[in-house]
Amino acid sequence: MNDTKITSPVYNRVRIDGPTRLSELPLCGKINLRGNPRNKQFLTATASVLGMVPPIQPNTRHMGSTTTLFWLGPDEWLCHCEISQTETLIADLRSGLDGLHCAVVEVSDYYTVLRLDGSHSAALLSRACPLDLHPSVFGKGACAQTRFGHASIFLHKISNAPSFEIQVRWSFAEYVWDYLVSGMRALAASD
Amino acid sequence: MLIIECPWCGKRDQSEFTAHGEAHIARPGDPYKLSDEEWGDYVFFRKNPKGLHYERWVHSHGCRRWFNVARCTITDHIYATYKPGDVRPEVEE
Numbered sequence A: 001m002n003d004t005k006i007t008s009p010v011y012n013r014v015r016i017d018g019p020t021r022l023s024e025l026p027l028c029g030k031i032n033l034r035g036n037p038r039n040k041q042f043l044t045a046t047a048s049v050l051g052m053v054p055p056i057q058p059n060t061r062h063m064g065s066t067t068t069l070f071w072l073g074p075d076e077w078l079c080h081c082e083i084s085q086t087e088t089l090i091a092d093l094r095s096g097l098d099g100l101h102c103a104v105v106e107v108s109d110y111y112t113v114l115r116l117d118g119s120h121s122a123a124l125l126s127r128a129c130p131l132d133l134h135p136s137v138f139g140k141g142a143c144a145q146t147r148f149g150h151a152s153i154f155l156h157k158i159s160n161a162p163s164f165e166i167q168v169r170w171s172f173a174e175y176v177w178d179y180l181v182s183g184m185r186a187l188a189a190s191d
Numbered sequence B: 001m002l003i004i005e006c007p008w009c010g011k012r013d014q015s016e017f018t019a020h021g022e023a024h025i026a027r028p029g030d031p032y033k034l035s036d037e038e039w040g041d042y043v044f045f046r047k048n049p050k051g052l053h054y055e056r057w058v059h060s061h062g063c064r065r066w067f068n069v070a071r072c073t074i075t076d077h078i079y080a081t082y083k084p085g086d087v088r089p090e091v092e093e
């Protein structure tokens, strides 16, 4: 009925300045999962649907071929998957976890994911993010909820290239985008 | 700038956290048994010590979990951070 395509404020944007590339990634499926990791049934059911148990170690992730499960809290995880898988995964999780004290919530279009590539990316993030992003501390696979300026973000270092994924609420996406671009401009001007 | 140790995420910058006042205030089991004065005391009155204070903090830009902090209100020195439900640690001032 309604053909209106609703997209994030930075839909499909790409910005390249010198060695730095900032882009919005295509919409991926995002599932917020809550449950008790000490409950065997919770772990087994989650593993049978997602192919992996939720990571218990804070700020780490488990990666499958099409899904990634990130630690968000001692009883909370975030699953990234292909958008086409989302509905099935949610249905399977809900039926597998039926009867347990837990929650499975789709948040695919609550957040968008930006990708920042290039040798300056850690420096650009450090303008407004208080985490220590030195590769010896925040290496490949590290992930953390933190802030970028006034926006809460979820940061994931996907490679030591370096490349970062920045998950942010739609409503803050343009703010983060503009903040990063202003840094990219300043760097390009100083080169 | 303070570095605060979240009991889950580890050491993080102060700007990721929010303080929410005195910790270890137990909600009265049966509020109807309390006089207005006792209820008012529970709802509104808080300690405001000069020195060691046990406080509730939340890692608002991080894991969004609540925890407790033993902090000196004069020097801002943090003696300990601990999970909700943990016994309040004895600290040497």
Ligand SMILES: [Zn+2]
Binding pocket: B006, B007, B008, B009, B010, B059, B062, B063, B064, B065
């Ligand atoms: Zn935390």
